[in-house]
Amino acid sequence: MKLTKKIPLLLAFFSAAAILSGCATQTKEKMKYTEWCKARYETAEELYKNEKYGRAVEKLEEVLSTCAGTGYLEQTQFLLAESYFKQEDWIEARGEYGSFVINFPGSPFIETAEFRKAISSFNMEYEVARDEANTTIAMKDFERYLSNYPDSPLRDSINYYRGLLVERMAEKEYQTARLYLRMDKPQAAVIYFKEFLETYKYSKRRTESLFSIAQAYNDLDQFETARNYLSIAKAEAKAEDKDVLKQIEKVEKNIEKSEKAYEKRLKKDSEKKRIQKEEKDLQN
Secondary structure, three states, X not given: OHHHHHHHHHHHHHHHHHHHHHHHHXXXXXXXXXXXXXXXXXXXXXXXXXOOHHHHHXXXXXXHHHOOOOOOHHHHHHHHHHHHHHOOOHHHHHHHHHHHHHHOOOOXXXXXXXXHHHHHHHHOOOOOOOOOHHHHHHHHHHHHHHHHOOXXXXXXXXXXXXXXXXXXHHHHHHHHHHHHHHOOOHHHHHHHHHHHHHHOOOOOOHHHHHHHXXXXXXXXXXXXXXXXXHHHHHHHOOOOOHHHHHHHHHHHHHHHHHHHHHHHHHHHHHHHHHHHHHHHHHHO
């Protein structure tokens, strides 16, 4: 009878011992796993410090893929982005900074990540003749940064980069307008140059655009309008801008020459029509 009563107690004891033993084993395994992740991260960090960014990337990606729940993902994600940034692999850097911003919004590195994400966007491949998608992406990244950190001490730097991005967009519009002018399509060129001058009032291409739109109007035989744009260029030119003043003088002469040729052509056409009319009247 006493033995029968002891059996449940013994079973409970052994069950508890087994659970405790299992927990201890799991704890040891977890500790070993965490230590492994720590060692991997520290190796990657050392490689990064020694400027071996490619090898650091390999180790960091291994930690990211295998060390969930160990507390090393935040610093790993950030260091991975930094490694790509140092390698000037801008597309990958922007992607990793973007993932960091999404996954760790409360991190003390969040502002740095957002700033470098924007810088990575700015540095992505760009060609004037191609689609300006990368420029648009970079502009949005900088605007988002300023929206999130309006009092940032980096504000002046951000505005500097934004200014360069605006100039990129201006350059594309300017080259498009110039292309129409070279293709002997002055009416289309006028449309683009007018839009350019209205949108990018402080572009480094402004003076050239004024010359070009004057040329386009000259080609359209609209000489007064051509002179009006040239007058704007003259008013904005400084006394020391010798090359600009010479160019203005040159364009003025071209307009004058074109106008005389136009008047001569009109006179010739008028004379031709008069003769044709007289011949017609004689036939009647």
